[in-house]
Amino acid sequence: MLFTSLDFFLLLPFALAVFALLPARHRPAWLLLASWAFYGWNQPRQLLWLAGVTLLVFACGAMLERVAAPRWRASWLAFGVGLLVACLAGFKYGAPDARWAAPAGFSFYVFSGVSYLVDAWRRALPPAAGAAATALYLAWFPKILAGPIERAPALLPRLRAALRPTPQQLVLGTQLLAWGLVKKVVIADNLAPLVDRTFGMVAYASPVELLAAVYLFSFQIYCDFSGYTDIAIGVSLLFGLELMENFRRPYLARSVAEFWSERWHISLARWFRDYLYIPLGGSRAGRLRTYCNVMLVFVASGLWHAGLGYGGLGATFLVWGALNGGYRWAGLATQPLWARAAARLPRLAASRGWQLLRIVFTFHLIALAWVFFRARSVHDGWLLLQRIGAAASDLPTLVLRYPWTGAHATALALIVLLLAVEWFDERRPIFERLRAAPAWLRWSAGYATLAMLLVLGRWQAREFIYMQF
Amino acid sequence: MARCASSPQRRLARAALGFVALGIVLYLALYAAAERLLRERADANPFHRVAVAERQVDWVILGSSHAMPLGFGGFESQMERDTGLEILNLGTQGAGPLYNRLVLEHLLRAHDVRNVLYVADGFAFQSRTWNEERVAEPKLLARTPWDPALARALARAVLHDGVSWRGWLDYASGFSKINNRERFAPDRWEAATQFERAWRPSASAVRSRIEYLYPEGPQPQAQARYLAQLEQLLRTAAAAGARVTIVKLPLPRSYRQALPDEAAFDAALQRTALLAGDSWRDLSRSFDAPEFFFDSDHLNRRGVTRLYDEHLRLLLTDRAAAGREGT
Numbered sequence: 001m002l003f004t005s006l007d008f009f010l011l012l013p014f015a016l017a018v019f020a021l022l023p024a025r026h027r028p029a030w031l032l033l034a035s036w037a038f039y040g041w042n043q044p045r046q047l048l049w050l051a052g053v054t055l056l057v058f059a060c061g062a063m064l065e066r067v068a069a070p071r072w073r074a075s076w077l078a079f080g081v082g083l084l085v086a087c088l089a090g091f092k093y094g095a096p097d098a099r100w101a102a103p104a105g106f107s108f109y110v111f112s113g114v115s116y117l118v119d120a121w122r123r124a125l126p127p128a129a130g131a132a133a134t135a136l137y138l139a140w141f142p143k144i145l146a147g148p149i150e151r152a153p154a155l156l157p158r159l160r161a162a163l164r165p166t167p168q169q170l171v172l173g174t175q176l177l178a179w180g181l182v183k184k185v186v187i188a189d190n191l192a193p194l195v196d197r198t199f200g201m202v203a204y205a206s207p208v209e210l211l212a213a214v215y216l217f218s219f220q221i222y223c224d225f226s227g228y229t230d231i232a233i234g235v236s237l238l239f240g241l242e243l244m245e246n247f248r249r250p251y252l253a254r255s256v257a258e259f260w261s262e263r264w265h266i267s268l269a270r271w272f273r274d275y276l277y278i279p280l281g282g283s284r285a286g287r288l289r290t291y292c293n294v295m296l297v298f299v300a301s302g303l304w305h306a307g308l309g310y311g312g313l314g315a316t317f318l319v320w321g322a323l324n325g326g327y328r329w330a331g332l333a334t335q336p337l338w339a340r341a342a343a344r345l346p347r348l349a350a351s352r353g354w355q356l357l358r359i360v361f362t363f364h365l366i367a368l369a370w371v372f373f374r375a376r377s378v379h380d381g382w383l384l385l386q387r388i389g390a391a392a393s394d395l396p397t398l399v400l401r402y403p404w405t406g407a408h409a410t411a412l413a414l415i416v417l418l419l420a421v422e423w424f425d426e427r428r429p430i431f432e433r434l435r436a437a438p439a440w441l442r443w444s445a446g447y448a449t450l451a452m453l454l455v456l457g458r459w460q461a462r463e464f465i466y467m468q469f
Numbered sequence: 470m471a472r473c474a475s476s477p478q479r480r481l482a483r484a485a486l487g488f489v490a491l492g493i494v495l496y497l498a499l500y501a502a503a504e505r506l507l508r509e510r511a512d513a514n515p516f517h518r519v520a521v522a523e524r525q526v527d528w529v530i531l532g533s534s535h536a537m538p539l540g541f542g543g544f545e546s547q548m549e550r551d552t553g554l555e556i557l558n559l560g561t562q563g564a565g566p567l568y569n570r571l572v573l574e575h576l577l578r579a580h581d582v583r584n585v586l587y588v589a590d591g592f593a594f595q596s597r598t599w600n601e602e603r604v605a606e607p608k609l610l611a612r613t614p615w616d617p618a619l620a621r622a623l624a625r626a627v628l629h630d631g632v633s634w635r636g637w638l639d640y641a642s643g644f645s646k647i648n649n650r651e652r653f654a655p656d657r658w659e660a661a662t663q664f665e666r667a668w669r670p671s672a673s674a675v676r677s678r679i680e681y682l683y684p685e686g687p688q689p690q691a692q693a694r695y696l697a698q699l700e701q702l703l704r705t706a707a708a709a710g711a712r713v714t715i716v717k718l719p720l721p722r723s724y725r726q727a728l729p730d731e732a733a734f735d736a737a738l739q740r741t742a743l744l745a746g747d748s749w750r751d752l753s754r755s756f757d758a759p760e761f762f763f764d765s766d767h768l769n770r771r772g773v774t775r776l777y778d779e780h781l782r783l784l785l786t787d788r789a790a791a792g793r794e795g796t
Contacts (some may be wrong), residue, residue: 006635006638166477167477167478167480167481170481171481439484443488443491446488447491447492447495450492451495451499454496454499454644454647454648455499455647455648457648458650459648460607
């Protein structure tokens with residue numbers, strides 16, 4: 001069930017009301033039932049896959065807890081993780097057509113399952129987690145479709161604790177839910193038609209349109225994905241459950257390394273770090289291995305995206321992954337140079353102008369990589385960049401002459417609003433500011449948000465981009 | 470202690486109630502503004518046209534988009550001047566018999582109607598898309614003015630005709646009007662601007678048009694259900710003393726030949742019309758040269774003029790005269 005559907009907004013209050021009426025000890029059971037209902041709504045067959053993954057994860061997890069012999073433990077781990085990864089790869093690369101596409105959110109609960117098994121193998125899980133807690137860990141409905149990818153050692157104790165939302169959690173949850181919806185249905189979905197049209201006719205669109213589409217897609221994908229996460233975190237808070245932060249104003253990153261490790265899809269970055277990068281030796285196995293490991297992580301991320309993307313099985317995501325890996329290589333190679341320059345010119349390095357320049361430069365590197373993420377083929381992506389490059393010298397004139405429409409003006413206004421919120425949020429969290437603000441200001445902000453959702457929102461159930469992965 | 474512990478919750482509950490109460494007032498203000506804007510810009514929506522129509526109507530034209538060119542480019546006024554009759558064109562894009570029945574019932578609540586010209590199309594009898602889903606279509610609801618009687622009619626359609634409750638909720642809450650992305654655009658079918666154009670035949674255009682109009686292909690069961698809706702429409706008209714003439718308008722040959730199972734549909738339609746004692750005219754083969762159409766299946770000005778000169782004028786005046794004599 002989509003967070004933007006009417007069904008969701010009718011069932012959520014019902015789930016909350018029953019949750020509030022139940023004694024605390026029965027609440028996890030209700031949340032599990034509600035999670036299955038939300039996930040299986042309209043597509044009950046999806047529940048079979050969820051049930052299969054849950055059984056596999058729980059059974060292998062239980063064996064890892066009981067068995068003492070390291071060889072047998074490693075075998076159970078390999079069996080569980082291997083089967084999960086094989087299912088995921090089967091859906092991604094073996095599906096003959098869309099009818100065999102993976103159930104919604106499959107990747108995300110497989111990632112959670114893998115992390116559960118590895119943590120069970122490392123004996124990092126809380127003792128006697130129980131089948132219901134494991135099932136709820138995998139199925140928790142706010143996060144099941146697109147994360148955050150929570151870790152069992154962190155989430156299981158929270159699921160088993162008495163779930164009693166505090167007034168602060170209720171307020172913050174509602175605010176996050178509303179802001180997440182604004183990001184998705186107001187910003188991302190208003191940018192989407194402009195992006196779709198241009199990326200659908202790369203050979204015929206004007207260079208200005210192509211350039212605009214590159215910028216617009218950067219904000220579309222951010223708002224689409226982080227909007228989902230904000231809603232997931234907000235809804236969880238309404239039930240008294242805190243999920244991890246998944247986005248931290250990524251376009252204010254000062255380097256590509258900072259973007260990927262601290263600001264964008266944090267839960268996936270950490271998943272790759274802990275279950276791929278570090279086991280491969282991370283940065284402690286020599287310079288060459290570090291470079292290989294970095295590239296391997298980005299290519300693996302590209303491979304994960306590559307299964308079913310905008311153009312079906314596509315090399316575009318591999319190019320996207322490799323490009324980001326290349327940025328990280330460049331970052332690693334030039335790191336000592338930058339450190340020496342910063343030591344020699346500390347005032348310049350700390351100046352706002354220099355920081356802003358780094359932010360703008362990093363954003364453009366990321367936006368350039370997004371071209372291949374969104375393009376229907378590598379050829380299309382390359383053609384788009386070539387066409388913008390060929391017209392580069394005339395762009396200022398072309399931009400001024402371009403017949404901008406109301407849709408472009410709306411898109412620009414929404415991006416400015418987003419950046420303003422992010423800028424203030426970076427200095428001091430916006431919800432903290434709101435908490436300290438007078439009631440009239442808080443209420444005005446609330447009504448303005450709702451008015452935006454009502455007047456500008458596109459509610460025609462457009463799926464979240466990351467649900468397809 | 471217990472009182473102290475619960476006070477933050479109570480404060481929050483009080484604040485939430487206040488926020489919701491004021492929110493409802495603001496929502497109603499937004500709704501009123503959207504409704505006002507709608508009424509200022511409304512034009513083609515059939516329910517709006519009913520609301521502003523004369524009390525006495527000689528001819529009501531119902532049907533899907535094929536009926537709409539009869540009102541394009543001032544042609545409706547031209548027919549009215551020529552015949553001296555009050556004509557009201559309520560044709561709506563993609564409207565099947567269920568939608569048209571609701572429009573007619575709404576019209577008959579406060580208007581005297583003498584004759585109904587129902588422009589029938591096979592596609593409109595084959596799919597929920599053009600019937601139940603059309604009634605609940607946000608784009609149409611965004612242009613439909615608020616009327617408590619219509620809200621009740623939609624509620625009945627939810628209970629008896631399989632229309633989604635979401636459509637009723639949308640209409641009652643005014644959500645689509647507030648959320649209308651084309652709130653400042655004129656309420657007009659953009660194809661009206663092509664009325665003067667002549668079509669250049671294209672096999673792929675015909676193919677894609679047929680695929681669009683028959684999303685599930687021919688559906689005999691659905692056809693029977695929607696013919697029953699048409700029967701109900703005919704009974705409603707008869708109960709109000711209005712006579713119905715069912716017509717099929719001229720179509721380009723390539724389009725007509727691409728229609729799936731059209732002969733079976735024609736036979737079934739004719740049976741339904743004759744059972745109800747109403748008349749049936751198949752004009753689909755009257756002329757079919759591309760110069761009479763502005764696209765794969767809609768009449769342009771030349772086509773409408775020829776249709777009017779050769780068939781409609783006589784039909785409208787004869788029937789109207791017969792109706793007057795009858796009364």
